[in-house]
Amino acid sequence: MNKHEWLQRIYDQHLSHEKREKRIVRLFQIMIMVLFFSLWEIASRFRWIDPLLFSSPSSVWHLLITKLRDHTLLAHTTVTLTETVLGFIVGTIIGVCFATMLWWFPRVSKIVDPYLVILNAMPKVALGPILIVALGPNMTSIVAMGAIISIIITTIVVYTSFKEVDANYIKVLQTFGATKRQWFIEAILPASFPTIISTLKVNVGLSWVGVIVGEFLVSKQGLGYMIIYGFQVFNFTLVLLSLLMIALLSSIMYQLVSWLEKKLVKGA
Amino acid sequence: MPILTVDQVMHAYVTNQSAVLALDHLSLNVERGEFLSFLGPSGCGKTTLLSIIAGLIEPTKGRVLIEGKEIYTMRQTIGYMLQHDYLFPWKTIKQNVTLGLKLTGKYSEKTEKQTLALLHQIGLRDVDDRYPNELSGGMRQRAALVRTLATDPKILLLDEPFSALDYQTKLKLEDLVWETLKQYRKTALLVTHDIGEAIAMSDRIVLFTARPGKIQKIVTVPDSLKACTPFQARQHPDFPPLFQMIWKELENIEQT
Ligand SMILES: Nc1ncnc2c1ncn2[C@@H]1O[C@H](COP(=O)(O)OP(=O)(O)OP(=O)(O)O)[C@@H](O)[C@H]1O
Ligand SMILES: [Mg+2]
Numbered sequence: 236m237n238k239h240e241w242l243q244r245i246y247d248q249h250l251s252h253e254k255r256e257k258r259i260v261r262l263f264q265i266m267i268m269v270l271f272f273s274l275w276e277i278a279s280r281f282r283w284i285d286p287l288l289f290s291s292p293s294s295v296w297h298l299l300i301t302k303l304r305d306h307t308l309l310a311h312t313t314v315t316l317t318e319t320v321l322g323f324i325v326g327t328i329i330g331v332c333f334a335t336m337l338w339w340f341p342r343v344s345k346i347v348d349p350y351l352v353i354l355n356a357m358p359k360v361a362l363g364p365i366l367i368v369a370l371g372p373n374m375t376s377i378v379a380m381g382a383i384i385s386i387i388i389t390t391i392v393v394y395t396s397f398k399e400v401d402a403n404y405i406k407v408l409q410t411f412g413a414t415k416r417q418w419f420i421e422a423i424l425p426a427s428f429p430t431i432i433s434t435l436k437v438n439v440g441l442s443w444v445g446v447i448v449g450e451f452l453v454s455k456q457g458l459g460y461m462i463i464y465g466f467q468v469f470n471f472t473l474v475l476l477s478l479l480m481i482a483l484l485s486s487i488m489y490q491l492v493s494w495l496e497k498k499l500v501k502g503a
Numbered sequence: 504m505p506i507l508t509v510d511q512v513m514h515a516y517v518t519n520q521s522a523v524l525a526l527d528h529l530s531l532n533v534e535r536g537e538f539l540s541f542l543g544p545s546g547c548g549k550t551t552l553l554s555i556i557a558g559l560i561e562p563t564k565g566r567v568l569i570e571g572k573e574i575y576t577m578r579q580t581i582g583y584m585l586q587h588d589y590l591f592p593w594k595t596i597k598q599n600v601t602l603g604l605k606l607t608g609k610y611s612e613k614t615e616k617q618t619l620a621l622l623h624q625i626g627l628r629d630v631d632d633r634y635p636n637e638l639s640g641g642m643r644q645r646a647a648l649v650r651t652l653a654t655d656p657k658i659l660l661l662d663e664p665f666s667a668l669d670y671q672t673k674l675k676l677e678d679l680v681w682e683t684l685k686q687y688r689k690t691a692l693l694v695t696h697d698i699g700e701a702i703a704m705s706d707r708i709v710l711f712t713a714r715p716g717k718i719q720k721i722v723t724v725p726d727s728l729k730a731c732t733p734f735q736a737r738q739h740p741d742f743p744p745l746f747q748m749i750w751k752e753l754e755n756i757e758q759t
Contacts, residue, residue, distance in 0.1 A: 401589070403585060403589045404589055404591065406585060408602075408606065409559055410557055410559070410578075410581070410583040410603075410651075412579060412607060413606045417606060421602070421606075422591065425593045425594075426593070428593070
């Protein structure tokens with residue numbers, strides 16, 4: 236056997252080993268899911284848990300079919316999803332813009348530092364009622380909730396990463412006579428992409444919190460409204476259906492961000 | 504007129520803890536086409552001096568003139584290769600080496616071709632579209648050298664450009680750089696810890712005292728060695744005595 240064949244063989248072995256490992260992990264993941272839903276169904280059937288409170292997978296499923304037939308689920312989901320995506324994008328963009336401004340004007344950043352700390356510590360959802368009064372009980376104030384909850388933390392995290400970019404990259408640019416704008420575009424921003432992406436991942440979760448709380452308060456439409464409504468009429472199947480929808484959609488959003496990460500972060 | 508004048512330059516690094524004097528009344532004239540090497544103990548202020556000449560930091564006192572003009576109007580005439588390569592990890596090698604061309608507005612199909620040709624000449628083939636983290640330390644240093652040469656600066660500041668290279672590559676690159684610079688009559692200032700390299704490449708060698716950096720002595724390399732390529736110079740009979748002399752001077756500096 237020559238060296239080439241031998242290398243090919245250990246490479247193939249490595250690949251098949253990786254494949255097996257992956258299959259085992261997947262298997263366990265699926266098993267957990269199946270086990271969870273079957274236990275839930277069985278517990279509910281045999282009245283180990285109160286089916287009125289905890290419902291059961293089969294009732295959630297039936298409700299899902301009904302709600303899909305009468306088009307109400309799709310309508311509520313679309314509303315919530317739009318609000319969340321908008322809140323997420325607006326929050327992230329404004330946060331990154333604030334961070335850029337702080338980087339650009341170091342004195343401003345020193346001045347506002349204590350205020351950022353206070354704003355960050357404040358529970359943003361507590362601003363909900365004020366936002367609704369100010370902007371009206373509509374989609375705008377819910378999007379604002381989704382955005383405001385992530386703005387300050389994005390500003391702080393992204394600005395910190397801007398500051399931590401190795402000053403020697405700027406030196407390299409300076410030797411070519413680059414302007415401050417070029418420092419930002421060529422070094423500061425690309426060097427911070429990994430941080431920005433990881434705040435995006437956090438912001439996905441935060442925007443859902445903001446939007447759902449907003450829908451609780453405004454109580455007109457959306458998955459948050461479905462939860463509150465189900466709670467008021469004691470229809471917990473409806474509440475659980477909404478929760479499962481939220482879980483599904485937020486993990487899809489998270490996957491999209493991961494995909495973006497692979498596209499944006501090069502040479503790392 | 505000298506192409507570069509360093510006039511009574513003093514520099515202190517001021518931090519919240521203290522003010523440290525790094526350079527003390529340093530004066531130097533460099534003629535066009537000259538090759539100077541800086542030798543001195545670690546921490547004596549060689550990098551500081553290059554940064555001042557490049558206009559990256561302003562000297563606390565004194566001034567630097569290029570062709571009789573203040574440096575900030577003359578940025579484009581200087582190419583500075585920092586002590587570490589600082590290739591941008593998110594850019595490919597090709598994007599890295601053409602960065603200066605883009606920023607200085609010299610980018611064209613022709614200049615890009617020349618730069619890539621230089622990259623190949625220096626021994627970096629098939630790496631154009633790779634990222635810096637896929638390259639070895641020596642390869643990265645060569646790419647950084649190409650990035651500095653790409654904008655065709657009149658004065659080159661090289662801060663230990665060959666430190667991460669194996670001995671053979673280093674000797675080859677010395678010859679390549681030396682020939683390129685002589686051919687286009689470029690002026691160069693080289694910081695190095697290698698006495699042999701300083702002798703082989705330079706016209707004059709500046710010896711620094713320990714911090715605060717001052718000029719201890721300027722050694723002029725004899726014409727017999729200047730005429731040779733760096734590789735030949737290392738074999739020349741005049742090489743060992745000069746090496747001994749500089750070695751002793753540096754020993755003296757360390758003892759005082
Ligand atoms: N940014 C800084 N802040 C404070 N002190 C500094 C700074 N940069 C350098 N120094 C100090 O100034 C002195 C000269 O530093 P410099 O980097 O110029 O030395 P060098 O001769 O290049 O050394 P080496 O051969 O190790 O590269 C050192 O003692 C260093 O501690
Ligand atoms: Mg140095």
